[in-house]
Amino acid sequence: MLPVKIGKEVYFIGIRDWDRELFDALIPLPNGTSYNSYVIKGKNKTALIDTVDPQKWVVFSNSLKNFKDIDYVISNHAEQDHSGSIGFVLEKYPKAKVVTNSKCRDFLRDHLHIPGDRFMVIKDGEELELGEKTLKFIFTPWVHWPETMCTYLKEDQILFSCDLFGSHLATGNMYSDDKKISEPLKRYFAEIMLPFSANVGANMKKVDEYPLSLIAPGHGPLHRDINHIFELYEDWTENSPKHKVLLMYVSMHKSTEILASKLEQALYMRNIPVEVVNLEKGDLGKLAEELVDSATVVLGVPTVLASPHPKAAYAAYLANMLRPPVKYFGIIGSYGWGGKSLEIISALVSNLKAEVLKPVMVRGLATEKDFKEIEKLADIIKAKHDELKLKKVKTAAAEK
Numbered sequence: 001m002l003p004v005k006i007g008k009e010v011y012f013i014g015i016r017d018w019d020r021e022l023f024d025a026l027i028p029l030p031n032g033t034s035y036n037s038y039v040i041k042g043k044n045k046t047a048l049i050d051t052v053d054p055q056k057w058v059v060f061s062n063s064l065k066n067f068k069d070i071d072y073v074i075s076n077h078a079e080q081d082h083s084g085s086i087g088f089v090l091e092k093y094p095k096a097k098v099v100t101n102s103k104c105r106d107f108l109r110d111h112l113h114i115p116g117d118r119f120m121v122i123k124d125g126e127e128l129e130l131g132e133k134t135l136k137f138i139f140t141p142w143v144h145w146p147e148t149m150c151t152y153l154k155e156d157q158i159l160f161s162c163d164l165f166g167s168h169l170a171t172g173n174m175y176s177d178d179k180k181i182s183e184p185l186k187r188y189f190a191e192i193m194l195p196f197s198a199n200v201g202a203n204m205k206k207v208d209e210y211p212l213s214l215i216a217p218g219h220g221p222l223h224r225d226i227n228h229i230f231e232l233y234e235d236w237t238e239n240s241p242k243h244k245v246l247l248m249y250v251s252m253h254k255s256t257e258i259l260a261s262k263l264e265q266a267l268y269m270r271n272i273p274v275e276v277v278n279l280e281k282g283d284l285g286k287l288a289e290e291l292v293d294s295a296t297v298v299l300g301v302p303t304v305l306a307s308p309h310p311k312a313a314y315a316a317y318l319a320n321m322l323r324p325p326v327k328y329f330g331i332i333g334s335y336g337w338g339g340k341s342l343e344i345i346s347a348l349v350s351n352l353k354a355e356v357l358k359p360v361m362v363r364g365l366a367t368e369k370d371f372k373e374i375e376k377l378a379d380i381i382k383a384k385h386d387e388l389k390l391k392k393v394k395t396a397a398a399e400k
Contacts, residue, residue: 002063003039003063003066003067004174006158006214006216006222007153007158007214008156009040009041009133010038010039010041010153010156011038011041012036012174012216012222013039013060013063013064014035014052015035015037016032016033016034016170017032017034017035017056018170020032020033023081026284027168027191027284028285029168030283030285031168031170032168032169032170033168033170033219034169034170034171034220035051035052035056035082035219036216036220037051037052037060038160039070040135041067042131044129044130045072045129045130045131046067046069046070046071046072047070047071047073047099047128047130048064048070048073048074048089048096049074049151049216050074050076050077050083051073051083051084051085051086051088051089052081052082052084052085053080053081053084053085054080054084054085057084057085060085061088061092064089064092070093071093071095071096071130072096072097072098072099072128072130073089073096073099074100074135074151074160075098075099075100075104076148076149076150076151076160076162076218077104077145077147077148077163077218078104078108078145078147080112081218081219082162082163082218083112084112086098086108086114087112087113087114090114097120098114098118098119098120099119099120099128099137100119100121100122101122101123101124101137101147103146104149105121122137123137124137124149125137127154133155133156134153134154135151135153136151136152136154136210137149137150137151138150138152138207138210140162140164140203140206140207141199142196142200142203143193143196143200143203144163144192144195144196144200148162148163150162150207152210156213157211157212158212158213158214158215159207159210159212159214159215159216161207161217162217163192163193163217164203164204164217165185165215165217166185166188166192166217166219166220167181167184167217167219167220168188168220169219171221174221175221175223176221176222176223176224176229177224177225179228181220181221182232183289185220185229185232186232187285187286188220189233189292190285190288190289190291190292191284193236194236194288194291194292194323195321195322195323197236197239197325198239200233201237204230204233204234208230213226214226235293236293239325241324241325241326241327242295243272243273243388244272244273244274244294244295245267245273245295245296245297245298246274246275246287246297246298247264247267247274247276247277247298247300248277248279248282248297248298248299248300248315249276249277249278249300249301249312249332250278250279250280250300250301250309250312250315251280251300252302252304255334255362255366256300256332256333258366259300259333259362259366259374260276260300260332263298263374263377263378264276266374266375266378267381270379272378272381272382272385275290275294279311279312279314279315287318288318291319293325295326295328295384295385296327296328296329296330296381297319297324297326297328297329297330297354298329298331298381299316299331299332299333299345300312300332300333301332301333301341302333302334302335303333303334303336303341305339306338306339306340307339307341307344308333308344308345312333312345313345316348317348319349320348320349320350320351320352321351323351323352326352326353326354327354327355327384327388328354328355328356328357328384329349329352329356329357330356330359330360330381331346331359331360332359332360333359333362334361334365334366336363341361342361355384357380357381357384358376358377360373360377
């Protein structure tokens, strides 16, 4: 595609990948994705901010034909969806230097075998003059790798934020000027940033020190409504889950599904919002998205050969890996003749700092007695959520 002007001598030359279905051979991409790259032309030097996934190099190289010289390739992040075409760029522009931090340099040498003499290593807060264009480098470690950084264009007040504030979204809209961006942003945050939410919050404060007219992330549309984007991220990084339950389950012979349905009804009658995800059909991105701010997670687990169903085990593993700020964790399920589903699932969620509620495990098909236990579980969840709401009210009053 042709360069799109986003500022004075600042151009978007990214690639929209409409057809990609998985990221990292793991994350579903229902709306595709994009690999955002930018060119800044100063009076004396020209800088390229990040590249694209190497599979898109041929298309990307056509965009680069619009620029006679590239003097600097700024690498904000070593992951290949950002850096994978750097080697090709260096062949095309043999005098260009890769500008990055020492950790990213080491990763790029390991992953892409870029020679050491092609690097210019910079420090946090250092500036690079292009001629009436000044780049300032802001280190943002663990957003979401240890070497990640942002690049700030001082004269235009543009933050090239890499994965921070990104979204997996291929769209014809250059800018995210409507509120529909909230869900793609949240899904991306859940999949990529959630395990590092404390680091993300700290680094947000760091970039918030700079006046911003535009956020230009590494994926998805660009942001002009800066306040809205920051408000969303502040909400997700506060680790203060909302008054809702994520109920995820898988069922083989309907026994666990019946329990899940009964619990959903019981919670509904107690005015507790419930998001239900059938693990047989649900997508991992949606599951991760709901983990961001659910106060309670309940996992419906059938037993297979004395162990939890693999899809239930995987959901537990995913929750454990993402480390959401869940306050309460419950298990419901069924078994035929016995097993260790409870013990195995409990071990799989060891990273969750959540209170484990009394489980409801049923042999065979549930009876009225079992349904009463489900009602008790719903009562416990309501009481816990009422306590959380009261704490939030007291905290808010104290802060005033």
